[in-house]
Amino acid sequence: MIEFLQHLGENTRTSFTKLGRGTFFLLQTLSGIPSVLIRPRLLLNQMHSVGVLSFLIITISGLFVGMVLGLQGYYILSDFGAEETLGVMVAASLVRELGPVVAALLFAGRAGSALTAEIGLMKATEQLSGMEMMAVDPIKRIITPRFLAGFLSMPLLAALFSAVGIIGGQIVGSGLLGVDEGAYWSQMQAKLDFQDDIINGVIKSIVFGFVASWIALFEGYDAIPTSEGVSRATTRTVVNSAFSILGLDFILTALMFGDN
C-alpha cells in the first residue's frame, strides 16, 4: 500500500514537473513569434513540410470518410424517407466533428510524429546545442516556425478534409444511390449555419492545431537524446495528441453546442 502511494506520488510529481516544463517551453515558443514574422521564409518552409506534405493523406482520408458517411447516412435516412437531408447530415458531421477531429488525428500521426523525431534527433546529434553555441536561439530558429506552421496549417487541412468529405458523400449519395443532387446541396445550404457550424469547427481545428503542435515539439525537445528516447517521445506524441484532441473535442462540443 505504502509502495503504491509512493509510486503514485512520484508519478504525480513527475507529471506536474513535465507540465511545468511544457508550459515554460510554450511561453518561450510564443515569445519567438515576432522574430519569425520578420523572417517569413522560415515559416513558409515549415508550412510546406508540415502542411502541404499532409495534403495527400488528408484528401484521401477525407474522401473515404465522406463516402462512408454518404453510404451509412443513406441507409438510415432512407428508412424514414428522408434521404434528401443526406447532404445536411454529411456536412454537419464533417464540419462540426469529423473534419477537425480526424484531420487533427491524422496531422498528429503524420506531421506531429515527424516533428518530434526531427527535433529529438537534432537534440541527440547536438545540432540544438551547436546552434546555442553559435549564439542562435534554437527555440526562435527551429521551434517557433514549426509551431506556427502547425497552428496555421491545421484549420486549412481540416477545411480541406471537410470539403473533400462533402464531395465524397455527394459522389456516393447522388452518384451511386440516387439522392437528388439539388436536394443534397440546397438542404445543406439551408440548414448549415455559418456561425454555429463552420466557425465553431474552425475554432476547434485551431485549438487542435495549437495543442498537437505544442505536444509534438515539446516531446521532441524534451526527449532523452538516445535512439530509444526519441522513439518513445514519438510514440508519446501520437498517444498524448490523440487523447488531448478527443478530450478537448468533448469539452469544446459541450461549450459550443450545449444550448442547442
Next chain:
Amino acid sequence: MDNSVSPQSSLVSVNNLSFSRGNKKIFDDISLEFERGKITAIMGPSGTGKTTLLKLIGGQLFPEKGIINVDGNNVHRLRRSELYNLRKRMGMLFQSGALLTDMNVFDNVAFPLREHTHLPESMIRTLVLMKLQAVGLRGARKLMPNELSGGMARRIALARAIALDPMMIMYDEPFTGQDPISKGALVHLIKSLNTILGLTSIVVSHDVQETAAIADYIYVISEGKVVGQGTPKEIQQSESDWVQQFMTGAADGPAHFHYPAKDYIDDLLSTGKRY
C-alpha cells in the same frame, strides 16, 4: 623557464569550480587558466567531465560553485543577450560535428554569417569559400552532411566555427574515431589556425600523442580534480601515478580497471539472485 600561467594573460579562467550530476561529483573545486593565443589541452579518462567543462565555459550549464571568466566576463552572471554576444566570439567544435543535416556544406558554413550579419550573398559566398579553403574542403561545398566522412564533417564544422572570426575555439574530442590521415589533418589545422588567426584554443581530448604534439599547456583531470599540469614535456616526465597511468595507457593503476563491486568470490557464490 617559468611555465606558470598568470591570470592576467588568460582569456578563460575557471576558479574553484564544482559541478555534480545527480550524486556524482564531476568537478570538485578545480581551477584552470587558459592563456591567450595558446593551445591548452584538457586530458583525462572518458567520463571525467571534459565535455561538461566546455559546456560550463560556454554557459550551457550552470556550476554549483565557482566562477568562470571569459575575456573578463563572468559567464554565468551575463544576461541572455550578453551571453549570446559573447558566444559569437567563441567557436565550438562538437565531437559529432553537429552540422545541420537539412543543409549542404555551403549553407552550414554560411549559417552563422546569415544569422548574425547582414552581409550581401556575394560577400557571404566569398567568406564561406575562404573558410572552406582553410580546411581544404572548398570542393565539397555542395555535399550534404550525410555524404561526408567523420573527418570531413569535423573539418566542415571547424570552418563553421571560424566563420565569425572568433577569439577562441573549444574542441571537443577532435581526434576521436578518426583515421591516422584525418587525425594528422586535424592536428595540422588546429595548430595552424591557432597561429594564423591568433586564436586561443581549448582542446579536450584523450588522444595523448596528438594532443601532446600541439598543446602549449596540458591539464590532466581525473575524478573531479586536476592531477597534473604543465607543458607536454613536464607532463611526460611527471612523477604522479595518475598522470603516468594516463600517458602510458596502463590498464590498472590509480584509475582502477574494475568498476567498484563486492568481493569476486562472494559474488560468484551468492546464488538465488538474478544479477
